[in-house]
Amino acid sequence: MTARIIDGKAAAAAVLAEVKARVDAFRATKGRPPGLAVVLVGEDPASQVYVRNKGREAEAAGFRSEQHTLPVTTSQADLLALVARVNADPGIDGILVQLPLPKDIDAETVLTAIDPAKDVDGFHPVNVGLLGSGATDRALVPCTPAGSMILIESVLGPSLAGKHAVVVGRSNIVGKPIAQLLLQRDATVTIAHSRTADLAALCRQADVLVAAVGRPEMVRGDWVKPGAVVIDVGINRIPAPEKGEGKTRLVGDVAYAEAAAVASAITPVPGGVGPMTIALLMANTVTAAHLREGLARPRFGA
Ligand SMILES: NC(=O)C1=CN([C@@H]2O[C@H](COP(=O)(O)OP(=O)(O)OC[C@H]3O[C@@H](n4cnc5c(N)ncnc54)[C@H](OP(=O)(O)O)[C@@H]3O)[C@@H](O)[C@H]2O)C=CC1
Numbered sequence: 249m250t251a252r253i254i255d256g257k258a259a260a261a262a263v264l265a266e267v268k269a270r271v272d273a274f275r276a277t278k279g280r281p282p283g284l285a286v287v288l289v290g291e292d293p294a295s296q297v298y299v300r301n302k303g304r305e306a307e308a309a310g311f312r313s314e315q316h317t318l319p320v321t322t323s324q325a326d327l328l329a330l331v332a333r334v335n336a337d338p339g340i341d342g343i344l345v346q347l348p349l350p351k352d353i354d355a356e357t358v359l360t361a362i363d364p365a366k367d368v369d370g371f372h373p374v375n376v377g378l379l380g381s382g383a384t385d386r387a388l389v390p391c392t393p394a395g396s397m398i399l400i401e402s403v404l405g406p407s408l409a410g411k412h413a414v415v416v417g418r419s420n421i422v423g424k425p426i427a428q429l430l431l432q433r434d435a436t437v438t439i440a441h442s443r444t445a446d447l448a449a450l451c452r453q454a455d456v457l458v459a460a461v462g463r464p465e466m467v468r469g470d471w472v473k474p475g476a477v478v479i480d481v482g483i484n485r486i487p488a489p490e491k492g493e494g495k496t497r498l499v500g501d502v503a504y505a506e507a508a509a510v511a512s513a514i515t516p517v518p519g520g521v522g523p524m525t526i527a528l529l530m531a532n533t534v535t536a537a538h539l540r541e542g543l544a545r546p547r548f549g550a
Pocket residue numbers: 392416417418419420421422423440441442443444447460461462463481482483484501521522523525
């Protein structure tokens with residue numbers, strides 16, 4: 249079997265088209281566009297690329313978009329003061345503080361200081377709790393998990409009843425929220441991590457296999473059940489001497505060619521989950537704007 253390649257770029261473009269239509273309607277009703285503030289502390293080059301991409305998409309969608317770039321030496325108090333300022337700005341509906349933060353800043357303190365109604369990352373404890381209790385009418389859901397679900401739905405449809413989903417990775421930003429969303433779609437969910445015994449055998453039981461580990465090509469072809477749907481969340485930059493000295497390339501957490509020979513459908517890296525993350529950030533900003541203004545919640549990727 250050769251797997252169907254799940255086109256994350258095309259799916260992201262479809263979400264962004266829905267976003268744009270919603271932005272136009274929102275602006276016509278409210279007389280202002282949705283607003284997104286992205287905060288970057290420090291000069292991590294990968295983070296700079298992501299933040300720039302987010303700003304570009306926000307402008308393309310017709311948002312008010314602002315970027316705050318603070319030096320790596322910024323104190324936690326100064327960052328909290330900025331968060332308080334954007335919390336209080338009525339024209340800002342979404343706030344994203346790019347992770348990771350410098351080591352002297354406590355990320356949990358900063359994320360908890362964001363107004364949950366503006367928490368378009370879905371990382372605030374209020375949104376984590378709403379997601380965990382199934383209140384998806386009110387929760388802001390993390391972008392990468394929400395985007396991954398749209399890709400899964402594009403292959404398997406809305407119900408995962410009877411399917412075993414294995415999520416490798418238990419981070420608060422990816423693994424745990426993806427597991428919650430899979431559970432809500434009636435999958436039987438197993439969450440694996442670095443202390444899981446016989447990971448390969450467990451993965452071989454998965455009808456839906458989600459890799460969110462951060463280890464290049466760790467999931468091998470013989471870990472994949474024939475016909476499984478494989479979602480590769482990993483983004484790893486590795487040396488690519490074949491492209492020339494000092495060059496790099498992006499790979500996922502899945503050994504793509506091996507897995508694609510066994511799976512029924514698989515996301516590529518790049519061009520899979522990554523573009524969906526950015527599209528869902530825009531969608532969450534539109535959702536936050538609607539909820540803050542008392543308008544009906546829009547749905548994306550339906
Ligand atoms: N496509 C996108 O838009 C995004 C991609 N990413 C990418 O997704 C990946 C995961 O990110 P994130 O969740 O933040 O990473 P974290 O480092 O926070 O979490 C990694 C998880 O993988 C587990 N793990 C690590 N090594 C192993 C192993 N050998 N066997 C089994 N489990 C293991 C860890 O287990 P334990 O808890 O036991 O330590 C942990 O739960 C990264 O490649 C990241 O770049 C992240 C965000 C967005």
